Amino acid sequence: MLTRTFGALSVIALAACAAVTSGPASADDDDAFSHDGGGSRGRPVKVMIISMFGPEGQVWLDKLGPWRDIQVDGLSPDYPAVHCNRQDVCVMTTGMGHTNAAASIMALTFSPRFDLRRTYFMVAGIAGIDPQRGTVGSAAWAKYLVDFGIQWEIDGREIPAGWNTGYLGINTKSPSEKPPLDYRTEVFKLNTQLADTAFALSRNVVLSDNAQAQAARAKYSYPPANLPPTVIQCDTLAGDTWWSGTLLGQRARDWTRILTDEKGVYCTTQQEDNATYEALKRAASVHKVDLNRVAVVRAGSDFDRPYDGQTSADNLLNYSAQGGFTIALENLYRSGNPLVQDIVTHWSEWREGVPRR
Numbered sequence: 001m002l003t004r005t006f007g008a009l010s011v012i013a014l015a016a017c018a019a020v021t022s023g024p025a026s027a028d029d030d031d032a033f034s035h036d037g038g039g040s041r042g043r044p045v046k047v048m049i050i051s052m053f054g055p056e057g058q059v060w061l062d063k064l065g066p067w068r069d070i071q072v073d074g075l076s077p078d079y080p081a082v083h084c085n086r087q088d089v090c091v092m093t094t095g096m097g098h099t100n101a102a103a104s105i106m107a108l109t110f111s112p113r114f115d116l117r118r119t120y121f122m123v124a125g126i127a128g129i130d131p132q133r134g135t136v137g138s139a140a141w142a143k144y145l146v147d148f149g150i151q152w153e154i155d156g157r158e159i160p161a162g163w164n165t166g167y168l169g170i171n172t173k174s175p176s177e178k179p180p181l182d183y184r185t186e187v188f189k190l191n192t193q194l195a196d197t198a199f200a201l202s203r204n205v206v207l208s209d210n211a212q213a214q215a216a217r218a219k220y221s222y223p224p225a226n227l228p229p230t231v232i233q234c235d236t237l238a239g240d241t242w243w244s245g246t247l248l249g250q251r252a253r254d255w256t257r258i259l260t261d262e263k264g265v266y267c268t269t270q271q272e273d274n275a276t277y278e279a280l281k282r283a284a285s286v287h288k289v290d291l292n293r294v295a296v297v298r299a300g301s302d303f304d305r306p307y308d309g310q311t312s313a314d315n316l317l318n319y320s321a322q323g324g325f326t327i328a329l330e331n332l333y334r335s336g337n338p339l340v341q342d343i344v345t346h347w348s349e350w351r352e353g354v355p356r357r
Contacts, residue, residue, distance in 0.1 A: 074107025212323025
């Protein structure tokens with residue numbers, strides 16, 4: 001399960017947040033935002049923060065400005081500008097789901113307005129979270145991106161005898177087989193060194209929490225679900241279908257293990273990350289970006305399965321009652337900003353690649 005909004009108010013905020021920024025820099029700010037050496041390749045960027053909908057981007061816009069807004073052809077009409085500050089940190093919002101993510105990232109990376117060859121990309125978004133791996137508010141740095149949507153499916157009421165799920169890999173004979181990966185987007189491995197560095201920089205930060213999330217956690221009888229949020233490392237699963245439940249949750253765990261040859265550990269569920277990475281991969285194939293500079297952090301805004309005695313339907317329909325939305329947004333900033341600031345503060349160490357420390 002994954003969440004995007006906190007009731008009707010945040011649905012309205014989707015379009016509105018694109019405009020609720022500091023706006024374009026004034027003429028007096030031009031020198032502070034100008035760069036030498038960009039030339040025909042466009043504006044160089046040290047860090048590009050990728051958010052998926054308004055509130056995810058706004059948490060950065062509220063804290064790291066002032067910003068200059070740069071219009072980019074082909075971005076979502078809801079979020080038509082990339083926002084960049086004096087530290088060469090930029091924030092862009094793709095729009096939600098696989099299709100919006102892929103289209104927006106392709107527009108960004110092929111735009112002549114930016115030079116992204118040395119840019120570090122940080123995907124920072126909220127997600128559903130496995131209560132056996134984290135809790136609402138926890139922020140998870142991923143090493144593997146797994147696509148949950150590229151599977152065959154048989155309705156659960158028609159599952160063959162001996163199968164534990166109606167899902168199986170395309171062109172396989174059973175749910176436990178690894179598929180041939182014909183799509184080439186089913187699973188991606190991120191730069192482990194970058195993921196480890198991001199985790200090391202943020203693992204001891206104090207994360208935001210609230211009473212509503214604490215009450216939701218207390219209904220789970222086991223850790224880490226019933227513990228305060230922390231920064232963790234585990235992997236993320238993408239799929240445009242929102243889901244909830246113990247059985248689907250177990251398939252998410254199993255599918256991650258199958259596609260990563262037992263190396264990956266599922267913990268968060270979202271919609272976009274495989275699409276985002278594939279678009280970056282297309283740009284990397286023509287030397288516009290460096291895939292070794294991609295990091296993904298997802299913060300748990302709700303549990304992906306119910307507590308004992310709760311139904312999966314109740315967990316899905318009443319996800320906002322868990323209180324994770326606002327703290328997950330704040331914790332994206334708290335867990336991601338140490339990496340952002342280390343990169344821009346020590347750019348001489350990061351310019352040629354992830355430093356070994």
